[in-house]
Amino acid sequence: MSSIRKIACYLTLMLLLNCVIQGEMIxxxxxxxxxxxxxxxxxxxxxxxxxxxxxxxxxxxxxxxPVSAGNADAEVAFENSWMAERxxxxxxxxxxxxxxxxVDEPGYYPVVSITDGIIEQVGWLEKGGWxxxxxxxxxxYYYYAHLASYAKEWNAxxxxxxxxxxxxxxxxxxxxxxxxGQFPVHLHLGxxxxxxxxxxxxxxPYWMLKYLENKKLSYSY
Amino acid sequence: MSSIRKIACYLTLMLLLNCVIQGEMIxxxxxxxxxxxxxxxxxxxxxxxxxxxxxxxxxxxxxxxPVSAGNADAEVAFENSWMAERxxxxxxxxxxxxxxxxVDEPGYYPVVSITDGIIEQVGWLEKGGWxxxxxxxxxxYYYYAHLASYAKEWNAxxxxxxxxxxxxxxxxxxxxxxxxGQFPVHLHLGxxxxxxxxxxxxxxPYWMLKYLENKKLSYSY
Numbered sequence: 001m002s003s004i005r006k007i008a009c010y011l012t013l014m015l016l017l018n019c020v021i022q023g024e025m026i027x028x029x030x031x032x033x034x035x036x037x038x039x040x041x042x043x044x045x046x047x048x049x050x051x052x053x054x055x056x057x058x059x060x061x062x063x064x065x066p067v068s069a070g071n072a073d074a075e076v077a078f079e080n081s082w083m084a085e086r087x088x089x090x091x092x093x094x095x096x097x098x099x100x101x102x103v104d105e106p107g108y109y110p111v112v113s114i115t116d117g118i119i120e121q122v123g124w125l126e127k128g129g130w131x132x133x134x135x136x137x138x139x140x141y142y143y144y145a146h147l148a149s150y151a152k153e154w155n156a157x158x159x160x161x162x163x164x165x166x167x168x169x170x171x172x173x174x175x176x177x178x179x180x181g182q183f184p185v186h187l188h189l190g191x192x193x194x195x196x197x198x199x200x201x202x203x204x205p206y207w208m209l210k211y212l213e214n215k216k217l218s219y220s221y
Numbered sequence: 222m223s224s225i226r227k228i229a230c231y232l233t234l235m236l237l238l239n240c241v242i243q244g245e246m247i248x249x250x251x252x253x254x255x256x257x258x259x260x261x262x263x264x265x266x267x268x269x270x271x272x273x274x275x276x277x278x279x280x281x282x283x284x285x286x287p288v289s290a291g292n293a294d295a296e297v298a299f300e301n302s303w304m305a306e307r308x309x310x311x312x313x314x315x316x317x318x319x320x321x322x323x324v325d326e327p328g329y330y331p332v333v334s335i336t337d338g339i340i341e342q343v344g345w346l347e348k349g350g351w352x353x354x355x356x357x358x359x360x361x362y363y364y365y366a367h368l369a370s371y372a373k374e375w376n377a378x379x380x381x382x383x384x385x386x387x388x389x390x391x392x393x394x395x396x397x398x399x400x401x402g403q404f405p406v407h408l409h410l411g412x413x414x415x416x417x418x419x420x421x422x423x424x425x426p427y428w429m430l431k432y433l434e435n436k437k438l439s440y441s442y
Contacts, residue, residue: 045266045270046416046422049266049270050270050424050425052267053271053274201268207278210435211432213435214431
């Protein structure tokens with residue numbers, strides 16, 4: 001092979017390589033744009049999360065514990081314990097709000113569904129005791145834990161309306177099935193929003209419960 | 222050049238190219254992991270936005286319009302108009318909440334600061350009329366628009382306390398400085414959270430105002 005032919009062959013090869021690399025560079029830079037300048041995507045991302053939370057707010061109907069038509073001393077109280085430390089079952093942050101009862105008697109206070117939805121989970125959990133999980137039409141999950149008993153034999157898939165009696169406040173959980181009395185009677189409420197295909201994430205129910213304080217049903221108890 | 226030498230040369234080149242491409246593929250796959258499996262990052266992203274909103278909630282102190290100690294007929298009302306269409310100055314979504322007045326008289330209702338903060342903006346805006354913008358310690362921005370007048374001559378940088386009188390509800394805006402009467406007397410409230418270095422984004426004040434409805438000061442008016 002002559003020197004000229006060698007050089008021509010070499011240059012052609014370099015040119016080809018260059019084309020491939022340049023093509024890839026353009027594709028890469030387009031692809032990376034979002035990562036290189038994340039702030040340009042923050043607005044869109046935030047809007048998605050903001051709208052996700054907006055759907056929770058818009059479906060809230062009733063405070064989960066009705067007022068007692070008969071007993072003015074039967075009150076409930078709750079504080080903002082978002083991510084406060086819990087120790088049972090390993091150190092963890094409190095992903096919910098505890099609604100405490102002035103009458104420390106399991107089965108005394110009714111617990112109603114905050115939203116319309118479908119019963120998704122029912123039965124015993126080591127941490128949650130007798131619990132019910134309701135999935136709203138928007139795909140958010142409402143978790144009612146430590147119940148003394150259920151209003152009826154719930155089945156997964158059953159529809160439930162906002163304000164419908166789910167069960168009674170209790171002190172179940174923190175142990176094997178049937179454990180009671182490990183803490184005062186209260187309702188633990190958790191609210192979870194969907195994240196993509198099969199993840200979900202807790203939001204703070206406290207402000208939502210403050211909002212619902214003006215929206216209480218009256219039950220005879 | 223012999224055929225064998227040609228083939229050897231060709232194979233060496235292909236091998237080299239292959240190495241380059243494989244190296245790039247590994248680098249690329251590492252780089253793209255976040256994009257290919259965005260759900261793995263969603264939890265962290267959501268937590269940031271959730272915590273950003275949590276800071277807004279935690280700094281809310283007073284409803285922006287105190288109740289009248291003297292006139293029981295002086296009421297306010299507001300609806301969830303989040304992103305409802307507005308047409309003045311081009312089609313746009315409503316990024317705030319309008320607090321309407323039962324007494325349609327400019328300068329009648331006091332407007333107080335919802336939060337502690339620093340006065341950041343004061344003066345005329347074509348859309349907002351006489352407005353005040355307060356920046357909270359957490360970096361959130363509270364925008365009070367359409368005021369009839371200011372409580373005093375505010376200067377940017379001045380501190381303001383939650384509950385402090387900012388000015389009086391009016392019907393200013395939608396035109397050049399001094400324009401009034403283009404709409405009924407009301408307070409437009411906007412709440413904006415910071416997004417990275419120098420962007421911000423509106424959140425819906427409606428649920429926050431519902432929460433603050435139980436936290437009203439009483440003023441003599």
